[in-house]
Amino acid sequence: MSITVRVPAKVNVQLAVGAARPDGFHDLANVFLAVSLYDEVTVTPADELRITCSGPDAGQVPLDASNLAARAAMALAARYGITPDVHVHIAKDIPVAGGMAGGSADGAGALLACDALWGTGASRDELLAICAELGSDVPFSLIGGAALGTGRGERLTPLEVGGTFHWVFAVADGGLSTPAVYGEFDRLAAGADVPEPAASPALLDALRTGDAAALAGALANDLQAAALSLRPSLADTLAAGTAAGALAGLVSGSGPTTAFLVKDEDAARTVAEALLASGTCRTARVATSPAPGARVL
Numbered sequence: 001m002s003i004t005v006r007v008p009a010k011v012n013v014q015l016a017v018g019a020a021r022p023d024g025f026h027d028l029a030n031v032f033l034a035v036s037l038y039d040e041v042t043v044t045p046a047d048e049l050r051i052t053c054s055g056p057d058a059g060q061v062p063l064d065a066s067n068l069a070a071r072a073a074m075a076l077a078a079r080y081g082i083t084p085d086v087h088v089h090i091a092k093d094i095p096v097a098g099g100m101a102g103g104s105a106d107g108a109g110a111l112l113a114c115d116a117l118w119g120t121g122a123s124r125d126e127l128l129a130i131c132a133e134l135g136s137d138v139p140f141s142l143i144g145g146a147a148l149g150t151g152r153g154e155r156l157t158p159l160e161v162g163g164t165f166h167w168v169f170a171v172a173d174g175g176l177s178t179p180a181v182y183g184e185f186d187r188l189a190a191g192a193d194v195p196e197p198a199a200s201p202a203l204l205d206a207l208r209t210g211d212a213a214a215l216a217g218a219l220a221n222d223l224q225a226a227a228l229s230l231r232p233s234l235a236d237t238l239a240a241g242t243a244a245g246a247l248a249g250l251v252s253g254s255g256p257t258t259a260f261l262v263k264d265e266d267a268a269r270t271v272a273e274a275l276l277a278s279g280t281c282r283t284a285r286v287a288t289s290p291a292p293g294a295r296v297l
């Protein structure tokens, strides 16, 4: 018997970053929006824990115990006194190390799939607590939709979304390390007063009313300058997307994927083609939001 869970990628429509905390993390006001690019995680009973991965970027995914899907299976098993003897297969469609929470998606997916396979009966809150131990982005991958993340991003308040937003994602060659981008944020902020992170009322309003033009005006990512500092060529990608008619563009999370909000499906096709033709990205993906969270298929 196998269980398959489908899990979405995310874009951060607002990422407000506070000063570094004593534990090395940063307090955030992190407005997550799930988008319709998905990984599928399938678990099957096996002799021992084993991870496999398929998809164009599979070669970049670690298949050892550092894989977030492996860590999720081990964490749930430890909690319920089970041996995590499962084969976890990841069908990967979310860009790797792209700032779209691909690894987090697989962690949340494996957790939900193992929970169903083993019939642990864990509550939603228990699953969310395990997610938060696995990584700051993992709880959101479980719930999907839209949410405000506070603390290091793991404390979630679901948000209402009043319409469908259309996106184009420009996937860069090679990834960016999340700790390196936060480190660069600290370096750039050194000596300056970093304000307490807070969600923008205008942005929350734009989400609630489904107003793409208003959302475009409110998009903000405090990690963008750090990502651009580490990868200056992203400025060319951002310029190419906006020149092609996107309402707005920004770096997705810690990057290097860039996200372009567009008016509708037609605009998405036009902007995706222009981004590809510009030669400033490896590939361009079209998606919509909000997307549902991790779901057993």
Ligand SMILES: C[C@](O)(CO)[C@H](O)COP(=O)(O)OP(=O)(O)OC[C@H]1O[C@@H](n2ccc(N)nc2=O)[C@H](O)[C@@H]1O
Pocket: 012, 015, 024, 025, 026, 027, 028, 030, 099, 101, 104, 134, 135, 136, 137, 138, 151, 152, 153, 178, 179, 182, 253, 254
């Ligand atoms: C950039 C985002 O993707 C935006 O949603 C997240 O903040 C990153 O979340 P994540 O990849 O799940 O990150 P984690 O695995 O929890 O942490 C990885 C590293 O990122 C940095 N980190 C992460 C979250 C946070 N609030 N402050 C941080 O400084 C820390 O250096 C940490 O060691």
Ligand SMILES: Nc1ncnc2c1ncn2[C@@H]1O[C@H](COP(=O)(O)OP(=O)(O)OP(=O)(O)O)[C@@H](O)[C@H]1O
Pocket: 060, 061, 062, 066, 067, 068, 069, 090, 095, 096, 097, 098, 099, 100, 101, 102, 103, 104, 106, 107, 137, 175, 176, 178, 253, 254, 255
């Ligand atoms: N299941 C997984 N899929 C992809 N990468 C994984 C996975 N598990 C662990 N990793 C490791 O995590 C690193 C970051 O990959 P991931 O795709 O999660 O990045 P990301 O999308 O930038 O994450 P985030 O947006 O949460 O910061 C990879 O370089 C890889 O070494």
